Amino acid sequence: MAQISGLDAYKDAPSAEVKSTGRRMRVGIIGCGWIAESHADSYKRMDDVDIVALADIVPGKAEEFAKRMGIEGARYYDSGNALIDGEKELDCVSVCTYNRQHAPCTIYALDHGVNVLLEKPMCVTLDEAVEICRAEKRSGKVLSIGFQPRFDKNMKMVKEIVESGELGDVYYIQTGGGRRRGIPTPFGTTFIENETAGLGALADIGCYSLDMVLNAIGYPKPLTVTGYKSDFFGKDPKYYSGHPEYAKLFGVDDFAAAFVRLEGGIILDFRIAWAMHIDTPGDTIILGTKAGLRIPSTDCWNGSIGGPMKIYRTIGTTTVETEVPVLTGSGNLFDHKIRTFLDASRDGTAAPIPSSQILYNQAILDGIARSSDLGREIEIEIPEI
Numbered sequence: 001m002a003q004i005s006g007l008d009a010y011k012d013a014p015s016a017e018v019k020s021t022g023r024r025m026r027v028g029i030i031g032c033g034w035i036a037e038s039h040a041d042s043y044k045r046m047d048d049v050d051i052v053a054l055a056d057i058v059p060g061k062a063e064e065f066a067k068r069m070g071i072e073g074a075r076y077y078d079s080g081n082a083l084i085d086g087e088k089e090l091d092c093v094s095v096c097t098y099n100r101q102h103a104p105c106t107i108y109a110l111d112h113g114v115n116v117l118l119e120k121p122m123c124v125t126l127d128e129a130v131e132i133c134r135a136e137k138r139s140g141k142v143l144s145i146g147f148q149p150r151f152d153k154n155m156k157m158v159k160e161i162v163e164s165g166e167l168g169d170v171y172y173i174q175t176g177g178g179r180r181r182g183i184p185t186p187f188g189t190t191f192i193e194n195e196t197a198g199l200g201a202l203a204d205i206g207c208y209s210l211d212m213v214l215n216a217i218g219y220p221k222p223l224t225v226t227g228y229k230s231d232f233f234g235k236d237p238k239y240y241s242g243h244p245e246y247a248k249l250f251g252v253d254d255f256a257a258a259f260v261r262l263e264g265g266i267i268l269d270f271r272i273a274w275a276m277h278i279d280t281p282g283d284t285i286i287l288g289t290k291a292g293l294r295i296p297s298t299d300c301w302n303g304s305i306g307g308p309m310k311i312y313r314t315i316g317t318t319t320v321e322t323e324v325p326v327l328t329g330s331g332n333l334f335d336h337k338i339r340t341f342l343d344a345s346r347d348g349t350a351a352p353i354p355s356s357q358i359l360y361n362q363a364i365l366d367g368i369a370r371s372s373d374l375g376r377e378i379e380i381e382i383p384e385i
Ligand SMILES: NC(=O)c1ccc[n+]([C@@H]2O[C@H](COP(=O)([O-])OP(=O)(O)OC[C@H]3O[C@@H](n4cnc5c(N)ncnc54)[C@H](O)[C@@H]3O)[C@@H](O)[C@H]2O)c1
Pocket: 006, 007, 030, 031, 032, 033, 034, 035, 036, 055, 056, 057, 058, 061, 078, 079, 080, 081, 096, 097, 098, 099, 101, 105, 119, 120, 121, 146, 147, 148, 187, 188, 190, 191, 204
């Protein structure tokens, strides 16, 4: 069974080089669940950060989180908005709520002059993403989206290979990935209920696959999408050992596929699964006019790369394959994500992972869901921000 240990790929040694001695930053965390632990750990490793406030809507959860994580002197709040209202001198917040609360918490924080590091996926719908971007624009604050795989050296290499021109003009991309058995319920049901998650595998891990390839090719605008999603595993009580009741709660997708047309004539062929009767739905491939790139998938798709990449070319009449060795030493990706966000917030510089890019990622997720519901191809229209 594929493990969904999830964050293990990011628990490399702490990254000493990402520490800073700039002015002290006052930070809050909204949502004290699983991923908040990684944020708290990284903030604690920074020598210029005080975690001054924690919020969770579950009574007592913020206090319990502080105790477990060894955070002293923080104030506790029973919602993200209460935290923003109660803290007058806050520099930054991490929004670590489940997906449905990403937009309201982020917009409220930005509207009150606080810089935001928002967990992935950006939100649930394109409309929410547009509202988030508008709030960012009117606030003048920094909003960065939590795609820590961007800081992995191998991910950077994917982009370098494309940008080097080695592949020629990219015209077709197949991406996605999946788990044979990996619906994320070990810590509760917030990932599978519609009221909390909104989207399933499509957004949870699909957003990573999209970011890997779209970032590499410069985030062209998505134009049309034919999408499909299903829930055959999530709705099956036999899937869950010991928790057949989860099947009734399951209100999102466990599999999604799509055919997306991007600006510049590039085709994106996508599939993603939390559960399926196969080992992998395929590697990521990027086809260009001069060469092709294969990026091996993993059995726990979470934005990491499953082995050495390969470039396929023809020299004269001979087909040639070049292996790109796996690069190690990226450091702790969460430390990079937090440090780059803090630096941008302190200096008022560009967000390390800008919403202007992730807006297109969200437009595709939203388009796949809507096209699937409508049973036909749709045009993606992105309003002016
Ligand atoms: N970057 C990564 O590697 C990664 C990994 C896991 C999860 N995530 C993302 O992080 C988010 C949270 O995931 P999780 O596993 O921590 O979920 P979780 O359910 O364990 O935690 C979410 C917490 O937010 C709280 N909450 C909800 N609305 C709130 C509000 N308005 N104010 C304050 N607290 C609120 C909930 O009570 C809960 O405790 C998801 O969007 C998920 O996709 C990212």
